[in-house]
Amino acid sequence: MKKRMRRVLGAALSLVMAIGLLSGCSSSYDPVKEVMGYSRSTVMFTVNGNDVTAGQFFFWMAQNADTVASYSQMSGATEIDWTTPMGDDMTMDDYVKDQSKAAAVFYNVIEANAKDKGYTMTEEDKADYEEQVAQAQEQMGGAEAYELFLKKNCLTEEDMEELSSVGVLYGHMLEGMFREGGEYAPTEEELDQYIQDEDLMYAKHILFMTMDSTTGAALSDEEVAEKKAAAEADLAALQAITDPVELAETFDELMNEHSEDSGLADNPDGYLFTSGDMVEEFENATKELEPGQISGIVETTYGYHIILRLDPKNAPTLNAQWGEDQMGALVDQWTNEAEVVTTEEFDALTTADFYEKLTAYRETLDPTEEDTTDVTTEEPATGEDAATGEDTTTGEDVTTGEDAATGQDQSTSAEDGAETADGETTE
Numbered sequence: 064m065k066k067r068m069r070r071v072l073g074a075a076l077s078l079v080m081a082i083g084l085l086s087g088c089s090s091s092y093d094p095v096k097e098v099m100g101y102s103r104s105t106v107m108f109t110v111n112g113n114d115v116t117a118g119q120f121f122f123w124m125a126q127n128a129d130t131v132a133s134y135s136q137m138s139g140a141t142e143i144d145w146t147t148p149m150g151d152d153m154t155m156d157d158y159v160k161d162q163s164k165a166a167a168v169f170y171n172v173i174e175a176n177a178k179d180k181g182y183t184m185t186e187e188d189k190a191d192y193e194e195q196v197a198q199a200q201e202q203m204g205g206a207e208a209y210e211l212f213l214k215k216n217c218l219t220e221e222d223m224e225e226l227s228s229v230g231v232l233y234g235h236m237l238e239g240m241f242r243e244g245g246e247y248a249p250t251e252e253e254l255d256q257y258i259q260d261e262d263l264m265y266a267k268h269i270l271f272m273t274m275d276s277t278t279g280a281a282l283s284d285e286e287v288a289e290k291k292a293a294a295e296a297d298l299a300a301l302q303a304i305t306d307p308v309e310l311a312e313t314f315d316e317l318m319n320e321h322s323e324d325s326g327l328a329d330n331p332d333g334y335l336f337t338s339g340d341m342v343e344e345f346e347n348a349t350k351e352l353e354p355g356q357i358s359g360i361v362e363t364t365y366g367y368h369i370i371l372r373l374d375p376k377n378a379p380t381l382n383a384q385w386g387e388d389q390m391g392a393l394v395d396q397w398t399n400e401a402e403v404v405t406t407e408e409f410d411a412l413t414t415a416d417f418y419e420k421l422t423a424y425r426e427t428l429d430p431t432e433e434d435t436t437d438v439t440t441e442e443p444a445t446g447e448d449a450a451t452g453e454d455t456t457t458g459e460d461v462t463t464g465e466d467a468a469t470g471q472d473q474s475t476s477a478e479d480g481a482e483t484a485d486g487e488t489t490e
Contacts, residue, residue, distance in 0.1 A: 092214070092219060093219070094213070094214045094216075094217045094218065094219065094424075095117045095118055095121055095217050097214075097424055098121070098217060098417070098420050098421050098424045099117065099121070099417070099420060101117065101408065102117070103116060103117050103118030103121075103217075103219065103222070104116050104117070104118065105117040105406075105408055106406055106408075107120045107167075107405070107406055107408055107409040107412075108120075108164065108167075108403055108404060108405040108406055108409050109402075109403070109404045110167075110168050110171040110172060110175070110401050110402070110403055111172075111175065111401055111402050112402075113171055113175055115167050115168070115171055117217075117408070118217075118218070118219060118221070118222040119167055119170075119171075119222060119225070119226070120163065120164070120167045120409075121217035121417075122216055122217055122218050122222065122223075122226065123162075123163035123164075123166040123167055124159065124160070124163045124217070124414070124417055125215075125216045125217050125421060126163075126216070127158075127159045127162050127163050127166075128159045128414055128417065128418045128421070131143075131155050131158065131159055132418065135147070135155070143155075143415075143418070145413075145414055145415040145418075155414070156413055156414040156415050157414075159414040160412060160413070160414050164403070164409075168398060168401055168403055169394070169398055170226065170229050171401075172394065172397040172398055172401055173229050173232060173233050173236075173394060173397075174225075174228075174229050174232060176236070176397055177232035177233070177235065177236050180236065180239075180240070182232050182235040182236050182239065183232075183235075184228050184231055184232070188228075188231050192224070192227070211428060211429065214428055215425050215428060215429075217421070233390075236390070237386055237387065237390050240386075240390070241382070241385070241386030241389060241390065242382075242386075243382075247386075247389060247393075249382065249385050249386075249389075253385075254376065254381065254382070254385060255376070257385050257388075258375045258376065258381075261337050262337050262338050263335060263336070263337050263375045263378075263381075264335075264336055264337065264346070264349050264350070264372070264375065265333055265334070265335050265336075265354075265372070265373040265374065265375040265377070265378045266333055266334060266336075266349050266352075266370050266371060266372050266373060267314065267315075267318060267332075267333035267334075267370070267371045267373065268318075268322070268324065268333075268334075268345070268368045268369060268370045268371070269294070269297060269314070269317055269318045269321055269322045269324075269368065269369040270322050270323050270324045270365075270366050270367070270368055271290040271291070271293055271294045271321070271322075271323060271366050271367040271368075272290070272323045272365060272366040273286075273287045273290055273365065273366045273367065274364075274365055274366065276323070276325060290366065290367055291360070291367055293321065294360050294367040294369060295360065297317045297321060297369060298357075298359065298360055298369055300313065300317065301313060301314060301317070301357055301369065302357070307355050310355075310357070310371075311355075311371070314357065314371050319331075323366070332378070332379050333371075333373055333378070335375060335378040335380050335381060335384060342363050342364070342365070344361055344362065344363045345361060345363060345368060345370070348361040348368070348370055349370055349372055352370065352372035353372065354372050354373055354374040355371075355372070355373075355374075356371075356372055357369060357370065357371050357372075358370040358371075358372075
Protein backbone atom coordinates (compact mmCIF):
# COMPACT_ATOMS: atom_id res chain seq x y z
CA MET A 64 0.00 0.00 0.00
CA LYS A 65 2.91 2.37 0.70
CA LYS A 66 3.54 3.15 -2.96
CA ARG A 67 0.03 2.69 -4.30
CA MET A 68 -0.62 6.34 -5.07
CA ARG A 69 2.88 6.82 -6.45
CA ARG A 70 2.18 4.02 -8.88
CA VAL A 71 -1.27 5.33 -9.67
CA LEU A 72 -0.05 8.84 -10.29
CA GLY A 73 3.01 7.62 -12.13
CA ALA A 74 1.11 5.51 -14.61
CA ALA A 75 -2.26 7.21 -14.85
CA LEU A 76 -2.33 10.80 -13.62
CA SER A 77 1.14 11.60 -14.96
CA LEU A 78 0.17 10.20 -18.34
CA VAL A 79 -2.81 12.50 -18.53
CA MET A 80 -0.92 15.50 -17.16
CA ALA A 81 1.97 14.92 -19.54
CA ILE A 82 -0.18 14.91 -22.64
CA GLY A 83 -3.24 16.73 -21.40
CA LEU A 84 -2.14 20.19 -20.36
CA LEU A 85 -3.02 21.39 -23.82
CA SER A 86 -5.92 22.71 -25.80
CA GLY A 87 -6.89 23.66 -29.31
CA CYS A 88 -9.28 20.96 -30.53
CA SER A 89 -12.84 22.07 -31.09
CA SER A 90 -15.29 20.34 -28.77
CA SER A 91 -17.80 20.22 -31.65
CA TYR A 92 -15.70 17.48 -33.22
CA ASP A 93 -16.61 14.00 -31.99
CA PRO A 94 -13.84 11.39 -32.44
CA VAL A 95 -15.88 8.73 -30.62
CA LYS A 96 -18.64 9.05 -33.20
CA GLU A 97 -16.07 8.82 -35.99
CA VAL A 98 -14.78 5.55 -34.52
CA MET A 99 -17.79 3.88 -32.93
CA GLY A 100 -20.74 5.54 -34.62
CA TYR A 101 -22.30 6.94 -31.46
CA SER A 102 -21.81 10.20 -29.60
CA ARG A 103 -19.06 10.85 -27.07
CA SER A 104 -21.86 11.80 -24.65
CA THR A 105 -23.18 8.22 -24.72
CA VAL A 106 -23.18 6.80 -21.19
CA MET A 107 -21.08 3.63 -20.91
CA PHE A 108 -21.72 3.03 -17.21
CA THR A 109 -22.52 4.89 -14.02
CA VAL A 110 -20.45 5.08 -10.83
CA ASN A 111 -22.61 5.73 -7.78
CA GLY A 112 -25.14 7.24 -10.15
CA ASN A 113 -22.61 9.50 -11.92
CA ASP A 114 -22.31 9.06 -15.68
CA VAL A 115 -19.10 7.89 -17.32
CA THR A 116 -19.41 8.82 -20.98
CA ALA A 117 -17.79 7.40 -24.07
CA GLY A 118 -15.66 10.54 -24.25
CA GLN A 119 -14.28 9.79 -20.78
CA PHE A 120 -13.94 6.05 -21.31
CA PHE A 121 -12.46 5.48 -24.76
CA PHE A 122 -9.20 7.27 -23.99
CA TRP A 123 -8.43 4.43 -21.58
CA MET A 124 -9.52 1.83 -24.14
CA ALA A 125 -7.16 3.36 -26.70
CA GLN A 126 -4.24 3.48 -24.25
CA ASN A 127 -4.67 -0.05 -22.93
CA ALA A 128 -5.34 -1.55 -26.36
CA ASP A 129 -2.25 0.18 -27.78
CA THR A 130 -0.15 -1.21 -24.95
CA VAL A 131 -1.38 -4.79 -25.33
CA ALA A 132 -1.12 -4.57 -29.12
CA SER A 133 2.46 -3.30 -28.96
CA TYR A 134 3.56 -6.22 -26.79
CA SER A 135 1.75 -8.66 -29.04
CA GLN A 136 3.66 -7.26 -31.99
CA MET A 137 6.94 -7.34 -30.06
CA SER A 138 6.39 -11.05 -29.46
CA GLY A 139 6.40 -11.58 -33.23
CA ALA A 140 2.68 -11.76 -33.93
CA THR A 141 1.66 -10.38 -37.31
CA GLU A 142 -1.96 -10.12 -36.24
CA ILE A 143 -3.39 -9.48 -32.79
CA ASP A 144 -5.30 -12.42 -31.37
CA TRP A 145 -7.58 -10.79 -28.82
CA THR A 146 -8.67 -14.22 -27.57
CA THR A 147 -5.18 -14.86 -26.14
CA PRO A 148 -5.42 -15.69 -22.39
CA MET A 149 -4.24 -12.99 -20.00
CA GLY A 150 -4.61 -14.96 -16.77
CA ASP A 151 -7.43 -14.94 -14.25
CA ASP A 152 -9.73 -16.48 -16.88
CA MET A 153 -9.42 -13.37 -19.05
CA THR A 154 -8.62 -12.91 -22.70
CA MET A 155 -6.68 -9.92 -23.98
CA ASP A 156 -10.02 -8.57 -25.19
CA ASP A 157 -11.56 -8.84 -21.71
CA TYR A 158 -8.42 -7.50 -20.06
CA VAL A 159 -8.33 -4.23 -22.01
CA LYS A 160 -12.02 -3.61 -21.46
CA ASP A 161 -11.88 -4.45 -17.76
CA GLN A 162 -8.79 -2.38 -17.02
CA SER A 163 -10.12 0.58 -18.97
CA LYS A 164 -13.34 0.49 -16.95
CA ALA A 165 -11.31 0.31 -13.73
CA ALA A 166 -9.28 3.38 -14.72
CA ALA A 167 -12.42 5.35 -15.54
CA VAL A 168 -14.01 4.32 -12.22
CA PHE A 169 -10.85 5.36 -10.38
CA TYR A 170 -10.92 8.81 -11.95
CA ASN A 171 -14.64 9.19 -11.40
CA VAL A 172 -14.51 8.49 -7.65
CA ILE A 173 -11.67 10.97 -7.16
CA GLU A 174 -13.52 13.66 -9.09
CA ALA A 175 -16.83 12.99 -7.34
CA ASN A 176 -15.36 12.93 -3.84
CA ALA A 177 -13.37 16.09 -4.49
CA LYS A 178 -16.57 17.83 -5.55
CA ASP A 179 -18.44 16.54 -2.50
CA LYS A 180 -15.69 17.83 -0.21
CA GLY A 181 -15.64 21.24 -1.85
CA TYR A 182 -12.37 20.97 -3.80
CA THR A 183 -12.32 22.64 -7.21
CA MET A 184 -9.92 24.01 -9.79
CA THR A 185 -8.83 27.43 -8.59
CA GLU A 186 -8.16 30.46 -10.76
CA GLU A 187 -4.46 29.84 -10.20
CA ASP A 188 -4.88 26.24 -11.40
CA LYS A 189 -6.61 27.46 -14.52
CA ALA A 190 -3.90 30.03 -15.16
CA ASP A 191 -1.23 27.36 -14.77
CA TYR A 192 -3.18 25.16 -17.19
CA GLU A 193 -3.33 27.85 -19.83
CA GLU A 194 0.36 28.63 -19.44
CA GLN A 195 1.25 24.98 -19.98
CA VAL A 196 -1.13 24.80 -22.94
CA ALA A 197 0.99 27.10 -25.05
CA GLN A 198 4.25 25.46 -24.01
CA ALA A 199 3.03 21.95 -24.67
CA GLN A 200 1.51 22.79 -28.05
CA GLU A 201 4.77 24.35 -29.11
CA GLN A 202 6.68 21.22 -28.07
CA MET A 203 4.32 19.03 -30.09
CA GLY A 204 4.74 21.13 -33.19
CA GLY A 205 1.68 23.31 -33.01
CA ALA A 206 -2.08 23.14 -32.61
CA GLU A 207 -2.61 20.90 -35.63
CA ALA A 208 -0.23 18.24 -34.32
CA TYR A 209 -1.98 18.26 -31.00
CA GLU A 210 -5.41 18.12 -32.59
CA LEU A 211 -4.28 15.05 -34.53
CA PHE A 212 -3.07 13.44 -31.32
CA LEU A 213 -6.43 14.02 -29.64
CA LYS A 214 -8.33 12.54 -32.54
CA LYS A 215 -6.17 9.44 -32.58
CA ASN A 216 -6.95 8.87 -28.91
CA CYS A 217 -10.73 9.49 -29.10
CA LEU A 218 -10.46 12.76 -27.21
CA THR A 219 -11.67 16.31 -27.43
CA GLU A 220 -10.19 19.30 -25.63
CA GLU A 221 -13.05 19.14 -23.14
CA ASP A 222 -12.42 15.46 -22.36
CA MET A 223 -8.69 15.95 -21.86
CA GLU A 224 -9.12 19.03 -19.72
CA GLU A 225 -11.44 17.08 -17.43
CA LEU A 226 -8.99 14.16 -17.21
CA SER A 227 -6.14 16.53 -16.46
CA SER A 228 -8.07 18.28 -13.72
CA VAL A 229 -8.36 15.05 -11.72
CA GLY A 230 -4.66 15.17 -10.82
CA VAL A 231 -5.07 18.73 -9.56
CA LEU A 232 -8.15 17.84 -7.51
CA TYR A 233 -6.36 14.86 -6.04
CA GLY A 234 -3.50 17.12 -4.96
CA HIS A 235 -5.89 19.58 -3.35
CA MET A 236 -7.60 16.81 -1.40
CA LEU A 237 -4.30 15.34 -0.28
CA GLU A 238 -3.03 18.70 0.93
CA GLY A 239 -6.27 19.77 2.55
CA MET A 240 -7.42 16.56 4.21
CA PHE A 241 -4.13 15.33 5.64
CA ARG A 242 -2.35 18.52 6.63
CA GLU A 243 -2.22 19.79 10.19
CA GLY A 244 -5.74 20.81 11.15
CA GLY A 245 -7.24 18.83 8.27
CA GLU A 246 -9.96 16.21 8.47
CA TYR A 247 -7.45 13.35 8.55
CA ALA A 248 -4.41 15.05 10.11
CA PRO A 249 -2.18 12.45 11.81
CA THR A 250 -1.69 12.27 15.55
CA GLU A 251 1.76 11.72 17.03
CA GLU A 252 0.70 8.19 17.96
CA GLU A 253 -0.37 7.46 14.39
CA LEU A 254 2.94 8.67 13.00
CA ASP A 255 4.88 6.57 15.53
CA GLN A 256 2.87 3.51 14.52
CA TYR A 257 3.36 4.31 10.85
CA ILE A 258 7.14 4.52 11.28
CA GLN A 259 7.10 1.15 13.02
CA ASP A 260 4.75 -0.54 10.54
CA GLU A 261 6.66 0.71 7.51
CA ASP A 262 10.10 0.13 9.08
CA LEU A 263 11.06 3.68 8.13
CA MET A 264 14.63 4.89 8.37
CA TYR A 265 15.94 8.41 7.93
CA ALA A 266 19.54 9.26 7.09
CA LYS A 267 21.97 11.64 5.44
CA HIS A 268 25.17 10.51 3.80
CA ILE A 269 28.41 11.79 2.35
CA LEU A 270 29.16 9.92 -0.87
CA PHE A 271 32.56 9.57 -2.54
CA MET A 272 31.79 7.90 -5.85
CA THR A 273 34.16 5.27 -7.22
CA MET A 274 32.42 5.16 -10.58
CA ASP A 275 31.96 7.68 -13.34
CA SER A 276 28.58 9.32 -12.72
CA THR A 277 28.01 9.73 -16.46
CA THR A 278 29.10 6.39 -17.88
CA GLY A 279 28.91 4.14 -14.83
CA ALA A 280 32.43 2.91 -15.49
CA ALA A 281 34.69 2.16 -12.53
CA LEU A 282 37.38 4.72 -11.72
CA SER A 283 41.05 3.83 -11.87
CA ASP A 284 42.72 2.23 -8.84
CA GLU A 285 44.55 5.48 -8.19
CA GLU A 286 41.35 7.50 -8.25
CA VAL A 287 39.58 5.00 -5.99
CA ALA A 288 42.43 5.25 -3.49
CA GLU A 289 42.10 9.03 -3.50
CA LYS A 290 38.37 8.76 -2.84
CA LYS A 291 38.90 6.39 0.06
CA ALA A 292 41.54 8.67 1.57
CA ALA A 293 39.15 11.60 1.33
CA ALA A 294 36.40 9.56 3.00
CA GLU A 295 38.77 8.52 5.80
CA ALA A 296 39.75 12.14 6.39
CA ASP A 297 36.13 13.24 6.74
CA LEU A 298 35.34 10.29 9.00
CA ALA A 299 38.28 11.09 11.27
CA ALA A 300 37.12 14.70 11.57
CA LEU A 301 33.61 13.58 12.49
CA GLN A 302 34.74 10.93 14.97
CA ALA A 303 36.73 13.57 16.86
CA ILE A 304 33.51 15.43 17.74
CA THR A 305 31.64 14.48 20.91
CA ASP A 306 28.93 17.15 21.00
CA PRO A 307 25.82 15.95 19.06
CA VAL A 308 24.89 19.42 17.84
CA GLU A 309 28.40 20.12 16.60
CA LEU A 310 28.52 16.68 14.97
CA ALA A 311 25.31 17.35 13.02
CA GLU A 312 26.52 20.78 11.94
CA THR A 313 29.94 19.53 10.86
CA PHE A 314 28.38 16.59 9.02
CA ASP A 315 26.24 19.00 7.01
CA GLU A 316 29.26 21.17 6.23
CA LEU A 317 31.30 18.21 4.99
CA MET A 318 28.33 16.77 3.12
CA ASN A 319 27.68 20.01 1.28
CA GLU A 320 31.38 20.45 0.51
CA HIS A 321 32.44 16.92 -0.42
CA SER A 322 29.46 14.67 -1.18
CA GLU A 323 29.05 13.55 -4.78
CA ASP A 324 25.41 12.66 -4.20
CA SER A 325 23.62 13.87 -7.35
CA GLY A 326 20.38 14.32 -5.43
CA LEU A 327 21.80 16.40 -2.60
CA ALA A 328 20.41 19.67 -3.90
CA ASP A 329 16.90 18.24 -3.93
CA ASN A 330 17.29 16.34 -0.66
CA PRO A 331 19.42 18.47 1.66
CA ASP A 332 17.62 17.11 4.72
CA GLY A 333 18.30 13.47 3.94
CA TYR A 334 16.29 10.46 2.82
CA LEU A 335 13.30 8.75 4.38
CA PHE A 336 13.25 5.14 3.24
CA THR A 337 12.23 1.62 4.15
CA SER A 338 13.65 -1.87 3.75
CA GLY A 339 14.47 -2.65 0.15
CA ASP A 340 14.66 0.95 -1.01
CA MET A 341 18.45 1.28 -0.74
CA VAL A 342 21.31 -1.02 -1.67
CA GLU A 343 21.84 -3.70 0.95
CA GLU A 344 25.10 -2.36 2.37
CA PHE A 345 23.63 1.10 2.88
CA GLU A 346 20.48 -0.23 4.53
CA ASN A 347 22.31 -2.65 6.82
CA ALA A 348 24.74 0.02 7.97
CA THR A 349 21.88 2.40 8.74
CA LYS A 350 20.06 -0.23 10.78
CA GLU A 351 23.12 -0.72 12.98
CA LEU A 352 23.09 2.95 14.03
CA GLU A 353 21.03 4.82 16.58
CA PRO A 354 19.65 8.26 15.64
CA GLY A 355 22.48 10.76 15.90
CA GLN A 356 25.24 8.19 15.28
CA ILE A 357 27.54 8.08 12.26
CA SER A 358 28.76 4.98 10.50
CA GLY A 359 32.23 4.02 9.51
CA ILE A 360 33.07 3.97 5.82
CA VAL A 361 30.40 1.92 4.06
CA GLU A 362 31.49 0.57 0.71
CA THR A 363 28.97 -0.21 -2.02
CA THR A 364 29.39 -0.88 -5.71
CA TYR A 365 28.98 2.83 -6.22
CA GLY A 366 31.39 4.31 -3.75
CA TYR A 367 32.25 5.10 -0.14
CA HIS A 368 29.51 6.39 2.16
CA ILE A 369 29.56 7.98 5.60
CA ILE A 370 26.04 7.76 7.04
CA LEU A 371 24.39 9.85 9.73
CA ARG A 372 21.21 8.22 10.98
CA LEU A 373 18.39 10.54 12.02
CA ASP A 374 15.04 10.19 13.79
CA PRO A 375 12.28 9.53 11.20
CA LYS A 376 9.87 11.67 13.22
CA ASN A 377 11.99 14.68 12.21
CA ALA A 378 11.90 13.96 8.47
CA PRO A 379 10.23 16.88 6.63
CA THR A 380 8.61 14.41 4.21
CA LEU A 381 7.11 12.11 6.86
CA ASN A 382 3.68 13.75 7.04
CA ALA A 383 3.45 13.96 3.25
CA GLN A 384 4.35 10.29 2.83
CA TRP A 385 1.88 9.30 5.52
CA GLY A 386 -0.79 11.38 3.81
CA GLU A 387 -0.11 9.74 0.45
CA ASP A 388 -0.53 6.29 1.92
CA GLN A 389 -3.68 7.24 3.79
CA MET A 390 -5.09 8.88 0.67
CA GLY A 391 -4.32 5.71 -1.27
CA ALA A 392 -6.24 3.64 1.27
CA LEU A 393 -9.14 6.09 1.12
CA VAL A 394 -9.29 5.95 -2.68
CA ASP A 395 -9.16 2.15 -2.45
CA GLN A 396 -12.16 2.28 -0.17
CA TRP A 397 -14.06 4.64 -2.46
CA THR A 398 -13.31 2.44 -5.46
CA ASN A 399 -14.18 -0.84 -3.76
CA GLU A 400 -17.46 0.54 -2.44
CA ALA A 401 -18.48 2.17 -5.71
CA GLU A 402 -21.65 0.88 -7.36
CA VAL A 403 -20.95 0.46 -11.08
CA VAL A 404 -23.87 -0.14 -13.44
CA THR A 405 -23.06 -0.77 -17.11
CA THR A 406 -25.19 0.12 -20.12
CA GLU A 407 -26.06 -1.83 -23.27
CA GLU A 408 -23.36 0.02 -25.19
CA PHE A 409 -20.69 -1.07 -22.74
CA ASP A 410 -21.93 -4.65 -22.52
CA ALA A 411 -21.90 -5.01 -26.31
CA LEU A 412 -18.41 -3.54 -26.66
CA THR A 413 -15.43 -5.74 -27.55
CA THR A 414 -11.82 -4.63 -27.70
CA ALA A 415 -11.33 -6.40 -31.02
CA ASP A 416 -14.10 -4.42 -32.69
CA PHE A 417 -13.05 -1.14 -31.07
CA TYR A 418 -9.40 -1.49 -32.00
CA GLU A 419 -10.15 -2.51 -35.58
CA LYS A 420 -12.30 0.60 -35.99
CA LEU A 421 -9.78 2.81 -34.19
CA THR A 422 -6.93 1.58 -36.37
CA ALA A 423 -8.93 2.19 -39.55
CA TYR A 424 -9.85 5.67 -38.32
CA ARG A 425 -6.24 6.51 -37.53
CA GLU A 426 -5.23 5.49 -41.03
CA THR A 427 -7.70 7.97 -42.51
CA LEU A 428 -6.16 10.71 -40.39
CA ASP A 429 -2.58 10.02 -41.36
CA PRO A 430 -2.53 7.41 -44.14
CA THR A 431 1.02 8.09 -45.36
CA GLU A 432 2.86 7.80 -42.06
CA GLU A 433 3.29 4.96 -39.63
CA ASP A 434 0.99 5.39 -36.66
CA THR A 435 2.88 6.62 -33.57
CA THR A 436 0.00 7.12 -31.16
CA ASP A 437 1.17 4.65 -28.52
CA VAL A 438 2.30 6.91 -25.70
CA THR A 439 2.24 4.31 -22.94
CA THR A 440 5.34 2.44 -21.84
CA GLU A 441 4.02 0.27 -19.08
CA GLU A 442 4.07 -3.48 -19.52
CA PRO A 443 0.66 -5.10 -19.02
CA ALA A 444 1.38 -7.76 -16.42
CA THR A 445 -1.00 -10.70 -16.39
CA GLY A 446 -3.59 -10.27 -13.69
CA GLU A 447 -2.34 -6.79 -12.77
CA ASP A 448 -3.89 -3.40 -13.13
CA ALA A 449 -2.79 -1.30 -16.12
CA ALA A 450 -2.61 1.92 -14.11
CA THR A 451 -1.50 0.83 -10.67
CA GLY A 452 0.40 -2.44 -10.82
CA GLU A 453 -2.14 -3.98 -8.47
CA ASP A 454 -4.50 -6.85 -9.09
CA THR A 455 -7.80 -5.13 -9.73
CA THR A 456 -7.16 -1.65 -11.06
CA THR A 457 -5.19 -0.60 -14.15
CA GLY A 458 -1.56 -1.34 -14.89
CA GLU A 459 2.02 -1.14 -13.70
CA ASP A 460 4.61 1.51 -13.07
CA VAL A 461 5.64 3.41 -16.16
CA THR A 462 9.29 2.97 -15.31
CA THR A 463 10.95 0.36 -13.19
CA GLY A 464 14.51 -0.81 -12.77
CA GLU A 465 17.61 -0.08 -10.77
CA ASP A 466 19.09 3.31 -10.11
CA ALA A 467 22.35 3.76 -11.96
CA ALA A 468 24.25 4.66 -8.82
CA THR A 469 22.63 2.60 -6.09
CA GLY A 470 20.71 -0.35 -7.43
CA GLN A 471 17.53 0.95 -5.81
CA ASP A 472 14.27 -0.02 -7.49
CA GLN A 473 12.69 2.91 -9.24
CA SER A 474 8.93 3.50 -9.17
CA THR A 475 8.00 6.72 -10.90
CA SER A 476 5.45 9.18 -9.68
CA ALA A 477 3.81 12.38 -10.74
CA GLU A 478 4.37 13.78 -7.29
CA ASP A 479 7.65 12.46 -6.05
CA GLY A 480 10.37 10.13 -7.16
CA ALA A 481 11.73 7.14 -5.35
CA GLU A 482 14.75 8.23 -3.37
CA THR A 483 18.12 6.60 -3.84
CA ALA A 484 21.21 6.16 -1.75
CA ASP A 485 23.18 8.47 -3.97
CA GLY A 486 20.42 11.03 -3.69
CA GLU A 487 18.94 10.73 -7.15
CA THR A 488 15.20 10.83 -7.53
CA THR A 489 13.31 9.21 -10.35
CA GLU A 490 10.51 11.49 -11.31
